[in-house]
Amino acid sequence: MNPAAIEQETLELLEWPRLAAHLAGFAGTAAGQRHCRALPLPASAAQSRTLLAETTELLALDGLIEGGLSLQGVADIGPCVALCAKGGVACGEALLELATTLAAARRLRRQIDEPALRPVTTALVAELRTLPELEQRLRFCLEEGGRVADRSSAPLEALRRQLQAARGERRERLQELLRRSAALLQDNVIAERNGRPVLAVKAGAAAQLPGQVHDSSASGQTVFIEPQAVLALGNRIRDLEGQERELEQAVLRELSAAVGEQASGLEVLQSTLVRLDAALARARYGAWLGAVRPELADAAEAPFDLQDLRHPLLLWQQKREAGQAVVPVSVSVAPELRVVAITGPNTGGKTVTLKSLGLAALMARAGLFLPCSGTPRLPWCGRVLADIGDEQSLQQNLSTFSGHIRRIARILEALNAPAPGAAGGASLVLLDEVGAGTDPAEGAALATALLQHLAERARLTVATTHFGELKALKYADPRFENASVAFDEQTLAPTYRLQWGIPGRSNALAIARRLGLDGALLEQAASQLAPRGEGDVNQVIAGLEQQRLRQQEAAEEAAALLARTELLHEELLSRWQQQQQQGAELQEQRRQQLERSIRQGQHEVRRIIRRLRQGDGGQRLDPAALGETARQAGRRLKHLEQEHRPRPERRQHGGWMPAVGDRVRVLSLGKAAEVLELVDHGRELTVRCGVLRLTVPLEGIEGLQGEKPSPPEVKVQVKGRRALAGPGPQVRTEGNTVDVRGLRVHEAEAAVEEKLRAASGPVWVIHGIGTGRLKRGLRAWLDTLPYVQRVSDAERSDGGAGCSVVYIH
Template sequence: MIQEETLELLEWHRLCQHLSTFAATKLGAIAAEYMKLPETQEESSQLLAQTEEVYDLEQRLNTALSFEGITDIGDALERSDLGGVLSGKELLSIATTLAGVRRLRRLIEEQEKIPVLKTLVANVRTYPEIEQEIHRCIEEDGEVSDRASPRLREIRGQMKVVRERIYRKLQDIMQRQSGAMQESVITQRGDRFVLPVKAPQKDQVPGIIHDSSSTGATLYIEPSSVVELGNQLRQYHRSEQIEEETILRGLSAKVAEVKEDLEDLLAAATILDLAVARSRYSWWLKGNPPRFIEPHEHITLRQLRHPLLIWQQQHEQGPEVVPINVQVDPKIRVVAITGPNTGGKTVTLKTVGLAALMAKAGIFIPAKVPVELPWFEQILADIGDEQSLQQSLSTFSGHIRRIIRIIEALNPTSEAPTTASSSLVLLDEVGAGTDPAEGSALATSLLKYLAEAAGLTIATTHYGELKALKYQDERFENASVEFNDQTLSPTYRLLWGIPGRSNALTIAGRLGLRPDIIEDARTRVGGFSEDINRVIAGLEQQRREQEEKAKEATQLLKQTERFYAEVSQKANALQQREKDLKQQQEQEIQKAIIAAKAEIAQVIRQLQQGTPTAQNAQKATEALGKIAEKQLPKQKQPVKIYRPQVGEKVRIPSLGQTAEVLNILEESEEVSVRFGIMKMTVPFRDIESLDGKKVEVPEKAKTAPPANPSPPPAPKSSPVIRTSYNTVDIRGSRVVEAESDVEKAIARATESGVLWIIHGKGTGKLRQGVHEFLERHPQVKRFELAPQNEGGAGVTVAYLT
């Protein structure tokens, strides 16, 4: 059959073998290796949809679909349906297959945008009750479990008792007759327990001899005292076998009842695994999904690579695969490819043929997007020689016989074709193997016939007459494989619209054939042929120049796109940064407003609680002034000198340490710092910023003492206003963490002169730790528990210097 011959010629079976290596199960591998091609475009579209959904699903999940536990249970199902008893391992395989398919179905049902796969598993029944029953009755090693039935548990219990009695008796005999023993061990021959007895001392251990060693020096004897027990054990063993068979038969019957559903389940798992194999093979090929086009659309296969050559390159260290471009106008019915031998014409035919077969089978094609080609009802090929000494067939005869079968497949009625069928015909060296004049004429007639009968015909040829068909019939197109005149080697690139020129004389001259012979041959070819060759050479040169310009334009476009992307990214980053800064400023303003409102409310409450006097009003005015001064944004002055800030990290070069600033003592030009668990006070000159800046200490202006120093003001009797800036809440903190928070709060509340520390009552450990810290702190004059209305024992008030 010509279709099967075509598959052999295109090496489709090799591709299927490669595909099978990507299957997850044995069933999937077999289905891939013997994959049948769909008969309708709808079937092919369905397969492509399955492949695409699996491809997208595994990319989205970032993991492979698992077929763990799924095995080929087809034979077991057939035998159960015929009333056979399945073994424990076969039943376990059924149980694991049910579980594996259930996991796959659940995963697919949880996903979105995979309607074809969901339809595939929608009606699959996995019978969890049968799976559970099998696991209840069968152990992991395939043996029947004691749980399977009370009768079996009872029998095995009795067997254990008898076996222990046998062991005790045999051990007693070994101790009493130790001198007669070849070695102190109890062994078995068949299902009988025996002792290895030295042959000369066999009378010391009366019983049944079941076996002997190869030398005859050792006899394996079952002592008479345990023969009856051995008989009992054998009876129990037979009863155990009968009960196990009953259990296995019952499980096999349950499987047989749902055989059809389990066959459907197995078929769905195989279809899914085959789709997974197609998806993973497509990913490995770096393929893209094809689109089946209508007759009025262009065939587009750009950068198409031969899949078998890709495999050879990856797995067999083959040469790099040279891609080809196949772009055919809708009106074209015949493409004539010309060029030198070993130039890649035959590989081109096979590449196009395999691409069409892969599309039909639902496999992505190794070509760049878009991948567009028709759905070919038949793919028919005549590639290579078909010589046969037995049949007395020449190369020409072999070609003609195969072409006859192709024509019969295209037109079974043997009448003149009225409409072209949706078939792809691939002909290698059409008309070769006979007289050139007759072969050229036959090839021309054949291609004209195929232009009417087939959807697309691609033929390779050496005949110059076929190159001229393009200019006589718009349904014909020329293509050629490129040849490098300098290296005398093909480039394997396919050039469209340009016929191949004859390279025979050029090659012969470069290889060293006498120039006079070459010139004589040129005169015999004729000037017209030389003119054609020069025209073709000029066209090839123009094409190369255009391709170079196209490459330069492509590179320039890529650079422009990259620059545009960089500029857009930077602009977006600046816009985002500006947006973030604005949002941050708005948040800070809102925080300041909330804090100011709270502090103002506190001042108002204190005024309302006290006696309305001028002094109180003055204090409230001063407090509000401080709030305004603190919360209103201040105009930033340019920083003249470096000054450390509280909470900032600084470096102490003399100690080789990085420390955190806890407090700044401007009067003594010192800072209080902490590194690790150490706290210390160091002069300004001993610290520097993390980027190496030294602290610049301004010179102090000398001031004359006042003539009439005024006495120090009397201590204020009025309470300091409590705000969020002179209050710190350390409840729930550990003592070490609380010390850090209190230190920062002291630095913040220096102006107010008092700090409220909320530590809560609890166990009192936190309060005790805070008091010990305040006792040794240089800025704390004294501290006490707050009044009852301010928190009592849960709050400590510290008065600062």
């Protein structure tokens, strides 16, 4: 079977034509709308990236131009050019549309041409031939509506003057006949039959007005006659009209030949304009959806990272048809994963998740933006194959199970066929209710074998199932992963949210109870589950869900406690800084007071010396008086020296601390001693003074030069009490993961700091690889945070070098 058939069938199952029709509504031309409805899928990742670049550039340009980028004047010139290239003659209206298209293409080229800002679209329009001479010739020869202008041909202009004069003469003759034969006429209006002017004559008076009868009324009371007086003039006018058509046709033939000579360039112009229209439609459709540009990887093993993905068709219903709000799902598939089994109750959103993922892969391949948050990343998917929905057919005598098996067989054949295009890319397989429709035991065995087979041949297989056996594959094969749609046990209603790592419960009995099924019947059904062990499995799953809920609540409590502790720490730090400032101010006041005292003392000394040298009034004193004065001066100086002697300053000499073997002075003994040991982190010392060995506090010693030791620095560490006295989550979840790809370093720091403040365990920071600038900037900043214990690369399954794990105290 042709692989293209199952791929086309997959597009129908995913409702790709419906999405293409939505996209076509944003196109500005008929050709662009046809292109969008077909919405071809590129055959290589390079082509898809080019389409994404076109979408990005035109989206930015559309926002810069007032009123948006306009395609007004662009027409579908393809049929006209094809006709002219074959030697045919196009009508005047088509040729005039071609002229307006050439002018519009020239305007678009001027608006787009900016190599620095729009390299891809600039290169696209750079080689366009807008043929201004052909445009001017078409506009000269054609008037509005496509009519051939008189100025296009001198013979045509002369002929039209003759024709106009003949028509005027005939009209005057008919008006004269209306006045003279009013009594013979049913109506005084000049009618037309078979392109000839006629008068409505009463049937009884037809013989009184000679001429040619062209028609009669249904009642037979009126006869439409072309009067004999204008028959010859009418024949002449008919002949002139024939000559006019021949001359007009000659002009159109000449113009069509000129268009045919430029057919190759015009075909390129047409395809370029269609491509621009489609790119602008993709840009406007993506902006309307609130979508973002995806990143496509060449490697088929690249991870899938789609955060808050919303189904585009459901989003269309929400916005255009006032539908229900779309619940987003997040898909994060590591490179080593090959199969994801989604379990959970019916109507829980499993099928919507499959279709959302399939449409996301196709949209990225077609150059469309994805309705996600952040930056979606996924491999280029060259094949998207799906088995979704009920394939029951009475005409073909196929049961549901048979229909699914036939489609799965075609999927396996397509996977074994050569990949299309230069690069096959990744293969994405979507299976809905795999193995359903037959005996549960055989269906589970077949589904298990099928998924293991697909794990070897497809990049990613996502399957929905109710089989409990498939939930256990994860624990035997690292290529398998479980996911489930969440279910609200209080309202017994699905939440449509996808949970990774936890298998889901079908909740069939709970839903049946909510829908009013007999209680005794439900109890009997529950008793049947116990011998098969399914009740125990459901209890284990329920326990896992409750444990996850408790961990989330504990993390929230720990985050709140940590926030309060940090506030207290900031308050204590502020008070300590305030006390330090007050102490420095007090020390400065004492220093200034000391300087004033010293100046006063010096002044007093100079005054005493002058008195010693001179007596009162210039009289010298006797020796006894001099001796007494000298003794008084000595006592005053000694008193000043003792009073203003600087006290030992308790300064921190650059963080001086005695070390083992240093000589220090023990203040209580007033003697030197040798340091033997530092106790209690340096707060106490064991010293030897002569034969005496004793332990003294750090404040009880000083250096031999009088320096005072600085107490060891007190490191304030804020440690949040972990809720339930247990460690925080040591596995990556949505709650402890922050994606900063595409952000600047300072923006990423703010996002990471907010996540760290609320964390109760390690935090996974997804920064990507790229140039490495974002990673280096974050690592350097994290090294300065006191509450960060260490930072390391994540495990390969969690992103490897593109993701950092931050461990906090």
